Amino acid sequence: MIAAIEDSGNVLLVLESFFLDSSFLDSVNPVQSRNGNLLLATTMLTSNTLVTEKPALVAYDLWKLYGTHPVVQGVNFTLNPGEILGLLGPNGAGKTTTVGMLYGAVKPSRGFVKLGSTQVQSNGRLARRRMGIVTQEDNLDPDFSVMENLIHFAHHYRILGRAARQRASELLDKVDLQDYARHSIDELSGGMKRRLVLARALINSPQVVFLDEPTTGLDPDARQEFWKLVSSLKQQGCSVLLTTHYMDEAQRLCDRLILLLQGQVIDQGTPAELIKRTIGDEVVEISGVNAAQLQALAEQADTWCRSFGDGYLVALPPDRPSLWEQLVTLQPHRLTRRLANLEDVFLHLTGKVLQ
Numbered sequence: 001m002i003a004a005i006e007d008s009g010n011v012l013l014v015l016e017s018f019f020l021d022s023s024f025l026d027s028v029n030p031v032q033s034r035n036g037n038l039l040l041a042t043t044m045l046t047s048n049t050l051v052t053e054k055p056a057l058v059a060y061d062l063w064k065l066y067g068t069h070p071v072v073q074g075v076n077f078t079l080n081p082g083e084i085l086g087l088l089g090p091n092g093a094g095k096t097t098t099v100g101m102l103y104g105a106v107k108p109s110r111g112f113v114k115l116g117s118t119q120v121q122s123n124g125r126l127a128r129r130r131m132g133i134v135t136q137e138d139n140l141d142p143d144f145s146v147m148e149n150l151i152h153f154a155h156h157y158r159i160l161g162r163a164a165r166q167r168a169s170e171l172l173d174k175v176d177l178q179d180y181a182r183h184s185i186d187e188l189s190g191g192m193k194r195r196l197v198l199a200r201a202l203i204n205s206p207q208v209v210f211l212d213e214p215t216t217g218l219d220p221d222a223r224q225e226f227w228k229l230v231s232s233l234k235q236q237g238c239s240v241l242l243t244t245h246y247m248d249e250a251q252r253l254c255d256r257l258i259l260l261l262q263g264q265v266i267d268q269g270t271p272a273e274l275i276k277r278t279i280g281d282e283v284v285e286i287s288g289v290n291a292a293q294l295q296a297l298a299e300q301a302d303t304w305c306r307s308f309g310d311g312y313l314v315a316l317p318p319d320r321p322s323l324w325e326q327l328v329t330l331q332p333h334r335l336t337r338r339l340a341n342l343e344d345v346f347l348h349l350t351g352k353v354l355q
Contacts, residue, residue, distance in 0.1 A: 054116070056081045056208050056239035057102065061111035064097050064263075071097050072263040075111075079208065084230065084240040086250045088342075089260030090350060095243045096212065098260070102241065103131055103210050115208060129157060132201030132209040136216060138193045140185045140200075147172065147181040150200055157204040171199035175229060191222025198229055209233060211242045215249060227253060247342040257342075261350050271342055278348055279315050279340035284324070287311025288333025297326050306347055313344065 057079035064072040072094040079085050089095050100106030102113050104124040113120040115127040140149050150168035154160070159167055172178045175195040180188065188196065194214060201209055211230065215223045223246075230253055233240055244250055250257060251271045258268045267274060286294065287310050298305040298314055301323040305314040311334060316323060327335060 055079060056083075056116065057241070058114040059098075059102060059111070060113070062098065062101055062108050062113070063110035064094070064101060064106060065109045070263055072101070072108075075260075075263075075265055077258055077265070077268070079239050079241055081207075081239055082234055082237045083255050084234050084242060084253050086254035086257040087241060087243045087260065088250060088257055088346065092262075093260040094263035095260055097263075099210055099212055099241070099243060103133055104128060129204060130207045132204065132206035134194075134197050134201045134209070134211045134214050136213050138197055140193060140196060142185045145182050145184060146177060146188070146196060149185070149196065150203060153200050154203050159203065167203060168199075171202055174202075174232075175199045176225075189222070191218050191225060194218060194222070194226055195229065198226070202233075206238065208239045208241065211240060211244075213243055213245060215244070215246065223249070247346070251342050259346065259349060266349055267345075274345050275340050275342065278345045280317060281340060282316040282337060283340050283344050284314045284316055284327055285309075285311060285336040285338070286314060286327060286330075286332045286334065289330045293330065294327075297323065304348060308347065313347065315340070315344075315348075 055078035059075055059077050062072055062075040063070065075094075075098055077085070087095050087098065097106055101108050102120070104113075104120045104127060107121065112122075115130055118127045118130075120127045141152065144152055147165075147168055150171060151164045154164035154167055169178070169181075172181055175198060177192060177196060177199070180192065185193065185196075198211075198214070214230075215226050218226065227249065230240060230242070234255075242250070242254060254271060256268065256270055257274060259266050259274075267278070269277065285308060289312070291312070294305060294312055294314070301317055301320040303315045303317045303320070303323070305312050307313075311332075314323075314327070316337070324337065
């Protein structure tokens with residue numbers, strides 16, 4: 001079925017179908033509608049100009065079943081050149097399985113992934129030559145020095161001899177480890193190891209880099225240094241897919257976010273869009289009040305409240321300024337008014353705090 005739709009002033013000519021041959025996607029850019037259907041946009045007209053930029057990565061109707069149990073269900077998205085896309089979800093949401101399907105480590109039960117014009121599942125070796133992968137584990141070789149780890153990895157991409165050493169030196173300089181080239185892996189801090197793993201992932205000058213919870217366990221300073229490196233990849237035109245448990249990391253780095261729950265996409269958009277659409281501008285953290293009384297006030301104001309720590313979280317609708325005064329009159333033990341954030345979005349959509 002072909003239909004024209006309008007999205008933020010852009011006119012999209014779309015074909016809605018789940019039975020297309022994969023070769024058709026060489027010329028289309030799939031986006032997901034708010035009701036979850038996959039829309040394959042064949043043209044986009046903006047100010048009478050035809051836009052045909054090809055996505056760096058396409059995930060089309062990805063499913064993964066173990067027996068009869070679905071772990072990932074109908075996941076669709078694109079990753080554009082020079083974009084950082086965040087994949088967020090609680091433990092068990094299907095993030096790691098989805099990422100595994102994206103770079104070819106996990107075979108989909110249905111659907112496919114394309115890196116440029118190369119289908120990952122049928123031509124994985126060629127596709128992975130244009131990928132960089134940072135897994136949750138450092139998996140560096142302790143028998144090699146820092147420099148030797150990069151040189152040895154370069155050999156997998158047929159980068160040999162002087163070219164391998166030169167590329168390794170460039171990357172050590174990029175991640176600020178040039179003074180540690182001859183050090184053993186055991187001499188590096190946790191943050192240094194993560195930067196070295198990132199350097200290793202860049203050895204083949206990839207078009208797309210997968211970062212699977214890359215800063216878990218790092219101290220704040222080490223995380224900040226890693227964020228700078230990720231931002232520099234975007235500036236160089238590299239596409240990045242990031243999974244993370246840190247909401248500040250997602251809000252700081254990601255151009256767009258996809259929220260997963262029980263293997264399904266439940267929402268997506270820019271961080272600002274998700275916050276505004278789902279929560280609004282402000283929330284209140286409140287504790288030490290009667291739950292039924294608080295719920296009644298929230299219903300009267302046509303807003304929502306959820307349990308949060310030892311109290312509750314209430315969204316403040318901009319058209320109901322009296323709600324704040326009503327909450328004050330409850331004389332709670334604690335009352336904090338603040339700007340809404342991604343953690344609030346996640347709590348509202350899933351009922352869980354991301355950990």
